[in-house]
Amino acid sequence: MTVNVMFSAPPRLWPVYKPLLENYLDEMGIDVDLKTGFSPDVVDYVVYAPSGLRDFTPFTRLKAVLSLWAGVESIADNTTLTVPLARMVDHGLTQGMTEWVVGHVLRYHLGIDAHIHGLKGEWRQDVPPLASERAVTILGLGALGQAAAVALAALGFRVTGWSRSARDVPGVTCLHGGDGLKTALNSAEIVVLLLPSTPATENTLNAETLALLPRGARIINPGRGPLIDDTALLAALDSGHVGHATLDVFRTEPLPASHPYWTHPNVTVTPHIASETRPVTAAKVICENIRRGEAGEPFLHLVDRGLGY
Incomplete structure:
Protein backbone atom coordinates (compact mmCIF):
# COMPACT_ATOMS: atom_id res chain seq x y z
CA MET A 1 0.00 0.00 0.00
CA THR A 2 1.31 3.46 -0.90
CA VAL A 3 2.03 5.81 2.00
CA ASN A 4 1.06 9.42 1.30
CA VAL A 5 3.50 11.92 2.81
CA MET A 6 2.84 15.66 2.51
CA PHE A 7 5.81 18.01 2.74
CA SER A 8 4.63 21.20 4.43
CA ALA A 9 7.71 23.35 4.89
CA PRO A 10 9.32 26.41 3.25
CA PRO A 11 9.54 25.83 -0.53
CA ARG A 12 13.33 26.22 -0.56
CA LEU A 13 13.60 22.95 1.41
CA TRP A 14 11.56 20.84 -1.01
CA PRO A 15 14.25 20.14 -3.65
CA VAL A 16 16.70 19.29 -0.86
CA TYR A 17 14.51 16.88 1.10
CA LYS A 18 12.52 15.24 -1.71
CA PRO A 19 15.29 12.98 -3.08
CA LEU A 20 16.61 12.20 0.41
CA LEU A 21 13.22 11.13 1.76
CA GLU A 22 12.39 9.11 -1.35
CA ASN A 23 15.75 7.32 -1.33
CA TYR A 24 15.68 6.47 2.38
CA LEU A 25 12.08 5.23 2.26
CA ASP A 26 12.85 3.15 -0.82
CA GLU A 27 15.77 1.55 1.04
CA MET A 28 13.32 0.71 3.84
CA GLY A 29 10.99 -0.95 1.35
CA ILE A 30 8.23 1.63 1.82
CA ASP A 31 6.23 2.64 -1.25
CA VAL A 32 5.70 6.38 -0.85
CA ASP A 33 3.92 9.16 -2.68
CA LEU A 34 5.66 12.35 -1.54
CA LYS A 35 4.16 15.71 -2.53
CA THR A 36 3.76 19.27 -1.33
CA GLY A 37 -0.01 19.04 -1.74
CA PHE A 38 -2.66 16.33 -1.36
CA SER A 39 -6.34 16.17 -0.66
CA PRO A 40 -6.10 16.34 3.16
CA ASP A 41 -8.25 13.23 3.72
CA VAL A 42 -5.66 10.91 2.10
CA VAL A 43 -2.53 12.16 3.90
CA ASP A 44 -0.82 9.65 6.21
CA TYR A 45 2.08 11.83 7.47
CA VAL A 46 2.96 15.51 7.36
CA VAL A 47 6.63 16.49 7.30
CA TYR A 48 6.43 19.91 8.90
CA ALA A 49 8.20 23.19 9.37
CA PRO A 50 6.28 26.47 9.90
CA SER A 51 4.93 27.31 6.45
CA GLY A 52 1.27 28.27 6.66
CA LEU A 53 -0.45 25.00 7.53
CA ARG A 54 -2.42 25.58 10.75
CA ASP A 55 -5.71 23.70 10.46
CA PHE A 56 -5.28 19.94 10.70
CA THR A 57 -8.99 19.20 11.05
CA PRO A 58 -9.42 18.00 7.42
CA PHE A 59 -6.56 15.49 7.77
CA THR A 60 -8.80 12.63 8.84
CA ARG A 61 -6.32 9.84 7.94
CA LEU A 62 -3.28 11.51 9.48
CA LYS A 63 -1.07 9.29 11.65
CA ALA A 64 1.61 11.78 12.79
CA VAL A 65 3.18 15.17 12.16
CA LEU A 66 6.97 14.97 11.91
CA SER A 67 8.78 18.24 12.57
CA LEU A 68 11.97 19.20 10.79
CA TRP A 69 12.82 21.53 13.67
CA ALA A 70 13.84 20.82 17.24
CA GLY A 71 11.67 23.70 18.44
CA VAL A 72 7.94 23.04 18.16
CA GLU A 73 6.51 26.05 19.99
CA SER A 74 4.74 27.22 16.82
CA ILE A 75 2.66 24.03 16.60
CA ALA A 76 2.62 22.30 19.99
CA ASP A 77 -0.39 24.26 21.23
CA ASN A 78 -2.41 23.81 18.03
CA THR A 79 -5.78 22.43 19.17
CA THR A 80 -6.62 21.09 15.71
CA LEU A 81 -3.65 18.73 15.88
CA THR A 82 -4.72 15.61 17.76
CA VAL A 83 -2.31 13.03 16.33
CA PRO A 84 1.26 12.41 17.61
CA LEU A 85 3.75 15.23 17.04
CA ALA A 86 7.45 14.35 16.84
CA ARG A 87 10.18 16.96 17.11
CA MET A 88 13.56 16.75 15.39
CA VAL A 89 16.38 15.13 17.31
CA ASP A 90 19.19 14.19 14.99
CA HIS A 91 22.94 13.73 15.15
CA GLY A 92 23.78 16.54 12.76
CA THR A 270 25.16 35.84 15.74
CA PRO A 271 22.28 35.43 13.24
CA HIS A 272 20.62 32.20 14.44
CA ILE A 273 23.44 30.00 13.17
CA ALA A 274 24.32 28.01 16.30
CA SER A 275 22.89 24.92 14.69
CA GLU A 276 20.67 23.99 11.81
CA THR A 277 18.79 20.86 10.88
CA ARG A 278 21.08 18.94 8.52
CA PRO A 279 18.94 17.46 5.72
CA VAL A 280 21.05 14.31 5.21
CA THR A 281 20.71 13.22 8.83
CA ALA A 282 17.30 14.78 9.53
CA ALA A 283 15.70 12.96 6.60
CA LYS A 284 16.80 9.65 8.13
CA VAL A 285 15.03 10.54 11.39
CA ILE A 286 11.83 11.42 9.50
CA CYS A 287 11.93 8.19 7.52
CA GLU A 288 12.58 6.09 10.61
CA ASN A 289 9.45 7.52 12.20
CA ILE A 290 7.43 6.76 9.07
CA ARG A 291 8.75 3.20 9.15
CA ARG A 292 7.80 2.93 12.82
CA GLY A 293 4.33 4.26 12.15
CA GLU A 294 3.75 1.73 9.37
CA ALA A 295 5.11 -1.11 11.53
CA GLY A 296 2.97 -0.16 14.53
CA GLU A 297 6.04 0.71 16.61
CA PRO A 298 6.31 3.73 18.96
CA PHE A 299 7.37 6.98 17.32
CA LEU A 300 10.67 8.59 18.29
CA HIS A 301 10.98 12.02 19.96
CA LEU A 302 7.29 12.56 20.68
CA VAL A 303 6.31 15.95 22.06
CA ASP A 304 4.61 16.10 25.46
CA ARG A 305 1.79 18.46 24.51
CA GLY A 306 1.28 19.47 28.15
CA LEU A 307 4.90 20.55 28.53
CA GLY A 308 5.19 21.93 25.01
CA TYR A 309 8.35 19.98 24.04
Whole structure:
Protein backbone atom coordinates (compact mmCIF):
# COMPACT_ATOMS: atom_id res chain seq x y z
CA MET A 1 0.00 0.00 0.00
CA THR A 2 1.31 3.46 -0.90
CA VAL A 3 2.03 5.81 2.00
CA ASN A 4 1.06 9.42 1.30
CA VAL A 5 3.50 11.92 2.81
CA MET A 6 2.84 15.66 2.51
CA PHE A 7 5.81 18.01 2.74
CA SER A 8 4.63 21.20 4.43
CA ALA A 9 7.71 23.35 4.89
CA PRO A 10 9.32 26.41 3.25
CA PRO A 11 9.54 25.83 -0.53
CA ARG A 12 13.33 26.22 -0.56
CA LEU A 13 13.60 22.95 1.41
CA TRP A 14 11.56 20.84 -1.01
CA PRO A 15 14.25 20.14 -3.65
CA VAL A 16 16.70 19.29 -0.86
CA TYR A 17 14.51 16.88 1.10
CA LYS A 18 12.52 15.24 -1.71
CA PRO A 19 15.29 12.98 -3.08
CA LEU A 20 16.61 12.20 0.41
CA LEU A 21 13.22 11.13 1.76
CA GLU A 22 12.39 9.11 -1.35
CA ASN A 23 15.75 7.32 -1.33
CA TYR A 24 15.68 6.47 2.38
CA LEU A 25 12.08 5.23 2.26
CA ASP A 26 12.85 3.15 -0.82
CA GLU A 27 15.77 1.55 1.04
CA MET A 28 13.32 0.71 3.84
CA GLY A 29 10.99 -0.95 1.35
CA ILE A 30 8.23 1.63 1.82
CA ASP A 31 6.23 2.64 -1.25
CA VAL A 32 5.70 6.38 -0.85
CA ASP A 33 3.92 9.16 -2.68
CA LEU A 34 5.66 12.35 -1.54
CA LYS A 35 4.16 15.71 -2.53
CA THR A 36 3.76 19.27 -1.33
CA GLY A 37 -0.01 19.04 -1.74
CA PHE A 38 -2.66 16.33 -1.36
CA SER A 39 -6.34 16.17 -0.66
CA PRO A 40 -6.10 16.34 3.16
CA ASP A 41 -8.25 13.23 3.72
CA VAL A 42 -5.66 10.91 2.10
CA VAL A 43 -2.53 12.16 3.90
CA ASP A 44 -0.82 9.65 6.21
CA TYR A 45 2.08 11.83 7.47
CA VAL A 46 2.96 15.51 7.36
CA VAL A 47 6.63 16.49 7.30
CA TYR A 48 6.43 19.91 8.90
CA ALA A 49 8.20 23.19 9.37
CA PRO A 50 6.28 26.47 9.90
CA SER A 51 4.93 27.31 6.45
CA GLY A 52 1.27 28.27 6.66
CA LEU A 53 -0.45 25.00 7.53
CA ARG A 54 -2.42 25.58 10.75
CA ASP A 55 -5.71 23.70 10.46
CA PHE A 56 -5.28 19.94 10.70
CA THR A 57 -8.99 19.20 11.05
CA PRO A 58 -9.42 18.00 7.42
CA PHE A 59 -6.56 15.49 7.77
CA THR A 60 -8.80 12.63 8.84
CA ARG A 61 -6.32 9.84 7.94
CA LEU A 62 -3.28 11.51 9.48
CA LYS A 63 -1.07 9.29 11.65
CA ALA A 64 1.61 11.78 12.79
CA VAL A 65 3.18 15.17 12.16
CA LEU A 66 6.97 14.97 11.91
CA SER A 67 8.78 18.24 12.57
CA LEU A 68 11.97 19.20 10.79
CA TRP A 69 12.82 21.53 13.67
CA ALA A 70 13.84 20.82 17.24
CA GLY A 71 11.67 23.70 18.44
CA VAL A 72 7.94 23.04 18.16
CA GLU A 73 6.51 26.05 19.99
CA SER A 74 4.74 27.22 16.82
CA ILE A 75 2.66 24.03 16.60
CA ALA A 76 2.62 22.30 19.99
CA ASP A 77 -0.39 24.26 21.23
CA ASN A 78 -2.41 23.81 18.03
CA THR A 79 -5.78 22.43 19.17
CA THR A 80 -6.62 21.09 15.71
CA LEU A 81 -3.65 18.73 15.88
CA THR A 82 -4.72 15.61 17.76
CA VAL A 83 -2.31 13.03 16.33
CA PRO A 84 1.26 12.41 17.61
CA LEU A 85 3.75 15.23 17.04
CA ALA A 86 7.45 14.35 16.84
CA ARG A 87 10.18 16.96 17.11
CA MET A 88 13.56 16.75 15.39
CA VAL A 89 16.38 15.13 17.31
CA ASP A 90 19.19 14.19 14.99
CA HIS A 91 22.94 13.73 15.15
CA GLY A 92 23.78 16.54 12.76
CA LEU A 93 21.80 19.16 14.63
CA THR A 94 23.16 17.99 17.99
CA GLN A 95 26.76 17.93 16.79
CA GLY A 96 26.45 21.39 15.26
CA MET A 97 25.05 22.86 18.46
CA THR A 98 27.73 21.17 20.57
CA GLU A 99 30.50 22.61 18.40
CA TRP A 100 29.03 26.13 18.56
CA VAL A 101 28.54 26.03 22.34
CA VAL A 102 31.99 24.62 23.04
CA GLY A 103 33.56 27.19 20.75
CA HIS A 104 31.96 30.14 22.51
CA VAL A 105 32.57 28.76 25.99
CA LEU A 106 36.27 28.39 25.09
CA ARG A 107 36.26 31.89 23.64
CA TYR A 108 35.11 33.29 26.98
CA HIS A 109 37.25 30.92 29.02
CA LEU A 110 40.47 31.81 27.18
CA GLY A 111 39.71 35.53 26.90
CA ILE A 112 40.11 35.42 23.14
CA ASP A 113 38.10 38.60 22.46
CA ALA A 114 40.63 40.76 24.26
CA HIS A 115 43.43 39.59 21.97
CA ILE A 116 41.33 39.98 18.83
CA HIS A 117 39.91 43.42 19.58
CA GLY A 118 42.40 44.97 21.96
CA LEU A 119 45.84 44.77 23.58
CA LYS A 120 47.42 46.45 20.55
CA GLY A 121 51.03 47.00 21.49
CA GLU A 122 50.35 45.86 25.06
CA TRP A 123 52.22 42.76 26.27
CA ARG A 124 49.70 41.75 28.94
CA GLN A 125 50.07 38.15 30.00
CA ASP A 126 46.68 37.34 31.48
CA VAL A 127 46.92 33.56 31.70
CA PRO A 128 43.48 31.93 31.86
CA PRO A 129 42.71 29.29 34.49
CA LEU A 130 42.46 25.65 33.55
CA ALA A 131 39.04 24.35 32.57
CA SER A 132 38.83 22.52 35.90
CA GLU A 133 38.82 25.91 37.60
CA ARG A 134 35.99 27.31 35.48
CA ALA A 135 32.31 26.80 36.38
CA VAL A 136 29.89 26.46 33.48
CA THR A 137 26.13 26.08 33.90
CA ILE A 138 23.88 24.62 31.20
CA LEU A 139 20.20 25.53 31.54
CA GLY A 140 18.28 22.77 29.81
CA LEU A 141 19.27 19.10 29.76
CA GLY A 142 17.42 17.82 26.74
CA ALA A 143 19.32 16.18 23.88
CA LEU A 144 21.17 19.38 22.97
CA GLY A 145 21.91 20.44 26.53
CA GLN A 146 23.17 17.01 27.53
CA ALA A 147 25.46 16.78 24.51
CA ALA A 148 26.97 20.21 25.21
CA ALA A 149 27.35 19.45 28.91
CA VAL A 150 29.11 16.13 28.27
CA ALA A 151 31.48 17.73 25.74
CA LEU A 152 32.42 20.53 28.14
CA ALA A 153 32.87 18.10 31.02
CA ALA A 154 35.17 16.01 28.81
CA LEU A 155 37.37 19.10 28.42
CA GLY A 156 37.60 19.37 32.19
CA PHE A 157 35.11 22.16 32.91
CA ARG A 158 33.13 22.03 36.14
CA VAL A 159 29.71 21.64 34.55
CA THR A 160 26.40 22.07 36.33
CA GLY A 161 23.23 21.28 34.45
CA TRP A 162 19.76 22.45 35.38
CA SER A 163 16.41 21.23 34.11
CA ARG A 164 12.80 21.52 35.22
CA SER A 165 12.67 17.79 36.04
CA ALA A 166 15.38 15.54 37.44
CA ARG A 167 18.10 14.29 35.08
CA ASP A 168 21.22 12.19 35.43
CA VAL A 169 24.14 13.03 33.12
CA PRO A 170 27.53 11.37 33.77
CA GLY A 171 30.22 13.87 34.74
CA VAL A 172 27.71 16.68 35.23
CA THR A 173 26.22 17.99 38.47
CA CYS A 174 22.50 17.87 37.75
CA LEU A 175 20.00 20.11 39.54
CA HIS A 176 16.32 20.78 39.03
CA GLY A 177 13.45 22.85 40.34
CA GLY A 178 13.40 26.38 41.71
CA ASP A 179 16.04 25.92 44.39
CA GLY A 180 18.22 24.04 41.92
CA LEU A 181 18.11 26.99 39.51
CA LYS A 182 19.34 29.35 42.22
CA THR A 183 22.21 27.03 43.07
CA ALA A 184 23.08 26.54 39.40
CA LEU A 185 23.30 30.28 38.80
CA ASN A 186 25.06 31.26 42.04
CA SER A 187 28.44 29.88 40.96
CA ALA A 188 28.12 30.13 37.17
CA GLU A 189 30.92 32.02 35.46
CA ILE A 190 29.48 31.08 32.07
CA VAL A 191 25.78 30.28 31.50
CA VAL A 192 24.48 28.51 28.39
CA LEU A 193 20.74 28.49 27.68
CA LEU A 194 19.39 25.44 25.86
CA LEU A 195 15.85 25.31 27.18
CA PRO A 196 12.78 24.95 24.96
CA SER A 197 10.50 27.96 24.55
CA THR A 198 7.34 27.43 26.60
CA PRO A 199 5.24 29.64 28.88
CA ALA A 200 7.07 28.06 31.83
CA THR A 201 10.54 28.92 30.49
CA GLU A 202 9.87 32.45 29.25
CA ASN A 203 12.17 34.97 30.96
CA THR A 204 14.10 32.27 32.79
CA LEU A 205 16.82 34.89 32.98
CA ASN A 206 15.18 38.01 34.39
CA ALA A 207 16.18 40.73 36.82
CA GLU A 208 15.87 38.39 39.79
CA THR A 209 17.73 35.41 38.35
CA LEU A 210 20.41 37.54 36.69
CA ALA A 211 21.16 39.02 40.11
CA LEU A 212 22.04 35.51 41.33
CA LEU A 213 25.02 35.30 38.97
CA PRO A 214 28.53 36.21 40.14
CA ARG A 215 29.51 39.67 38.95
CA GLY A 216 31.05 39.55 35.49
CA ALA A 217 29.40 36.28 34.45
CA ARG A 218 29.03 35.56 30.74
CA ILE A 219 25.83 34.45 29.03
CA ILE A 220 25.48 32.37 25.87
CA ASN A 221 22.00 31.88 24.36
CA PRO A 222 21.64 29.54 21.37
CA GLY A 223 18.31 28.24 22.71
CA ARG A 224 15.33 30.54 22.24
CA GLY A 225 14.95 34.32 22.38
CA PRO A 226 12.09 34.43 24.94
CA LEU A 227 14.27 32.67 27.54
CA ILE A 228 15.78 36.08 28.40
CA ASP A 229 14.13 39.29 29.56
CA ASP A 230 15.92 41.65 27.17
CA THR A 231 15.38 44.76 29.29
CA ALA A 232 16.77 43.04 32.37
CA LEU A 233 19.79 41.72 30.48
CA LEU A 234 20.63 45.13 29.03
CA ALA A 235 20.43 46.65 32.51
CA ALA A 236 22.73 43.93 33.90
CA LEU A 237 25.19 44.51 31.05
CA ASP A 238 25.14 48.29 31.60
CA SER A 239 25.84 47.86 35.31
CA GLY A 240 28.66 45.38 34.70
CA HIS A 241 26.93 42.65 36.67
CA VAL A 242 26.89 40.59 33.47
CA GLY A 243 30.23 40.89 31.73
CA HIS A 244 29.22 39.89 28.22
CA ALA A 245 26.48 38.08 26.32
CA THR A 246 26.63 36.09 23.09
CA LEU A 247 23.14 35.82 21.63
CA ASP A 248 22.13 33.71 18.65
CA VAL A 249 18.33 33.79 19.02
CA PHE A 250 15.87 36.63 19.55
CA ARG A 251 12.19 37.34 20.07
CA THR A 252 12.07 39.00 16.64
CA GLU A 253 14.18 37.60 13.82
CA PRO A 254 15.96 38.97 11.95
CA LEU A 255 16.98 41.17 14.85
CA PRO A 256 15.81 44.71 13.99
CA ALA A 257 18.63 47.07 12.99
CA SER A 258 17.54 49.49 15.72
CA HIS A 259 17.83 46.94 18.53
CA PRO A 260 20.38 47.95 21.20
CA TYR A 261 22.02 44.52 21.11
CA TRP A 262 23.65 45.44 17.79
CA THR A 263 25.61 48.34 19.23
CA HIS A 264 26.13 47.30 22.83
CA PRO A 265 29.88 46.91 23.46
CA ASN A 266 29.35 43.83 25.61
CA VAL A 267 27.05 41.89 23.29
CA THR A 268 27.97 39.56 20.43
CA VAL A 269 25.13 38.89 17.99
CA THR A 270 25.16 35.84 15.74
CA PRO A 271 22.28 35.43 13.24
CA HIS A 272 20.62 32.20 14.44
CA ILE A 273 23.44 30.00 13.17
CA ALA A 274 24.32 28.01 16.30
CA SER A 275 22.89 24.92 14.69
CA GLU A 276 20.67 23.99 11.81
CA THR A 277 18.79 20.86 10.88
CA ARG A 278 21.08 18.94 8.52
CA PRO A 279 18.94 17.46 5.72
CA VAL A 280 21.05 14.31 5.21
CA THR A 281 20.71 13.22 8.83
CA ALA A 282 17.30 14.78 9.53
CA ALA A 283 15.70 12.96 6.60
CA LYS A 284 16.80 9.65 8.13
CA VAL A 285 15.03 10.54 11.39
CA ILE A 286 11.83 11.42 9.50
CA CYS A 287 11.93 8.19 7.52
CA GLU A 288 12.58 6.09 10.61
CA ASN A 289 9.45 7.52 12.20
CA ILE A 290 7.43 6.76 9.07
CA ARG A 291 8.75 3.20 9.15
CA ARG A 292 7.80 2.93 12.82
CA GLY A 293 4.33 4.26 12.15
CA GLU A 294 3.75 1.73 9.37
CA ALA A 295 5.11 -1.11 11.53
CA GLY A 296 2.97 -0.16 14.53
CA GLU A 297 6.04 0.71 16.61
CA PRO A 298 6.31 3.73 18.96
CA PHE A 299 7.37 6.98 17.32
CA LEU A 300 10.67 8.59 18.29
CA HIS A 301 10.98 12.02 19.96
CA LEU A 302 7.29 12.56 20.68
CA VAL A 303 6.31 15.95 22.06
CA ASP A 304 4.61 16.10 25.46
CA ARG A 305 1.79 18.46 24.51
CA GLY A 306 1.28 19.47 28.15
CA LEU A 307 4.90 20.55 28.53
CA GLY A 308 5.19 21.93 25.01
CA TYR A 309 8.35 19.98 24.04
